[in-house]
Amino acid sequence: MATEQQIRENLSQYRDPLLKEDLVEAKALKNIELSDGEARISIKLGFPLGQYKQQLEQDLTDFLTKLDDSLSYKLDISWRVDAHVHPAKVQAMPNVKNIIAVASGKGGVGKSTTSVNLALALSALGANVGILDADIYGPSMPIMLGTQGKNPETLDKKSIMPIESLGLQSMSIGYLVKPEQAMVWRGPMASGALQQLINDTQWKDLDYLIIDLPPGTGDIQLTMAQKIPVTASVVVTTPQDIALADARKAVTMFNKVSVPVLGVVENMATHTCSNCGHEEHIFGQGGGDALAKEIGVELLGSLPLSLNIREQTDAGEPTVVKEPESEVTQRYLDIAQRMAAKLSLESKDFKVSFPSISIENT
Numbered sequence: 188m189a190t191e192q193q194i195r196e197n198l199s200q201y202r203d204p205l206l207k208e209d210l211v212e213a214k215a216l217k218n219i220e221l222s223d224g225e226a227r228i229s230i231k232l233g234f235p236l237g238q239y240k241q242q243l244e245q246d247l248t249d250f251l252t253k254l255d256d257s258l259s260y261k262l263d264i265s266w267r268v269d270a271h272v273h274p275a276k277v278q279a280m281p282n283v284k285n286i287i288a289v290a291s292g293k294g295g296v297g298k299s300t301t302s303v304n305l306a307l308a309l310s311a312l313g314a315n316v317g318i319l320d321a322d323i324y325g326p327s328m329p330i331m332l333g334t335q336g337k338n339p340e341t342l343d344k345k346s347i348m349p350i351e352s353l354g355l356q357s358m359s360i361g362y363l364v365k366p367e368q369a370m371v372w373r374g375p376m377a378s379g380a381l382q383q384l385i386n387d388t389q390w391k392d393l394d395y396l397i398i399d400l401p402p403g404t405g406d407i408q409l410t411m412a413q414k415i416p417v418t419a420s421v422v423v424t425t426p427q428d429i430a431l432a433d434a435r436k437a438v439t440m441f442n443k444v445s446v447p448v449l450g451v452v453e454n455m456a457t458h459t460c461s462n463c464g465h466e467e468h469i470f471g472q473g474g475g476d477a478l479a480k481e482i483g484v485e486l487l488g489s490l491p492l493s494l495n496i497r498e499q500t501d502a503g504e505p506t507v508v509k510e511p512e513s514e515v516t517q518r519y520l521d522i523a524q525r526m527a528a529k530l531s532l533e534s535k536d537f538k539v540s541f542p543s544i545s546i547e548n549t
C-alpha cells in the first residue's frame with residue numbers, strides 16, 4: 188500500500204521544466220491526501236500558469252502513474268504570485284509585488300518592444316501587470332499601447348492614476364509633459380522626475396511592474412536600479428557582437444547593485460521572410476546563447492526580426508494582442524513564463540507577506 192511519503196518521493200523525481208527543479212524542492216507541494224486508492228495532491232506555484240496548468244496536470248499524472256499505477260491521481264494545481272524583495276532593499280512599493288527592470292546595453296535593440304510584449308504576455312497568462320516607461324528622453328509606451336494624448340487623473344493633487352489599456356496599467360512621462368520639455372532635462376532632473384513618477388503612481392494590485400529602463404548603463408540606470416526596490420532584471424540584446432559586449436555591461440551593472448538577472452532575451456535573432464515565412468540567422472547563430480553561458484545567466488528566448496512585430500507594436504497593437512495565436516506570441520508567452528517561474532524562486536527565503544511596508548519617522 189502506497190504511503191504519503193512514497194508519493195512525495197515519487198513527486199520529487201519530477202523536474203519541472205520551467206522551474207528547473209522538482210516541485211517539492213520548490214516548496215510547491217502543499218498537501219497529499221490518500222483515500223480509497225486515490226491520491227489527491229495539491230500544488231501551488233508562484234507564477235501565472237496560463238495553458239501550462241493543463242499540461243502540468245497531464246504530465247504529472249502520467250509521471251506518477253508510471254511510477255505507481257496502483258493509485259489514481261487527482262491534482263489540484265493553483266498559483267499565486269508572492270511578493271519578493273531583495274534582502275538589501277527593505278522598503279517595498281505599495282500595491283506592487285514584484286518589479287522587473289528591463290535593460291539593454293545600447294539603444295535600438297528593441298527593449299521597449301520586448302518589454303511591452305512581455306508585459307502583455309504576463310497579463311495573458313493571468314497576472315496583474317503594469318508597465319512603467321522610464322525612458323524620460325524618448326518615451327515610447329504611449330505609442331506602443333495606443334494611449335497617446337491620454338492624461339492621467341490625479342486623486343489628491345499628489346498621486347496619479349495609471350492609464351489602463353489592453354489589460355495593462357501604464358505610466359509614462361509621455362502622458363505628463365511634451366517630448367521637447369523632457370529633452371532639455373539634465374541627468375539629476377530626469378532621475379528626479381522619474382522617481383516622482385514611480386513614487387506617485389497609484390498602481391492597483393500588481394503582481395508585476397515591468398520597468399522599461401532607458402538604454403545604456405550610465406548614471407540614470409544605476410540610480411534607478413539602486414533607488415527603486417527592483418526585484419529582478421532582464422537584459423535585451425541583439426546578436427551583433429557590439430550589442431553583446433554592451434549587454435554584458437548591463438549584466439555587470441545589475442550584479443554591482445545585487446539585482447538578480449533572470450536572463451537574456453535575444454531580439455532580432457533571425458530574419459523571417461514576410462513572403463515565404465522562411466527563417467534565417469542573418470547575424471550568425473547562437474550569439475545570445477553564448478553570451479548567456481559566458482556570463483552565467485539563462486537565455487530566456489529569442490525573437491525574430493519580423494516586419495509584423497515592428498508594424499504592430501509601432502501601431503499601438505503589439506503582437507501579443509494583435510495576433511494571440513501566432514508563433515511569435517507563443518515565444519513571448521514562453522519567455523514570460525520562464526521569467527516568472529525563475530522569479531518565483533528568487534530569494535524564496537526572503538518572501539514577505541504582502542503588503543508589508545514600514546514607515547520610519549526620523
Ligand SMILES: Nc1ncnc2c1ncn2[C@@H]1O[C@H](COP(=O)(O)OP(=O)(O)OP(=O)(O)O)[C@@H](O)[C@H]1O
Pocket residue numbers: 291293294295296297298299300301322325327402454455490491492493494496497498500501
Ligand atoms: N523583433 C523585431 N522585429 C522587427 N522590428 C523590431 C523588433 N523589435 C523591435 N523592433 C523595432 O525596432 C525599433 C526600435 O525598437 P524599440 O523602440 O523597442 O527599441 P529600444 O531598444 O527600446 O530603443 P530605444 O533605445 O530608442 O529606447 C522599433 O521601430 C521597433 O518596432
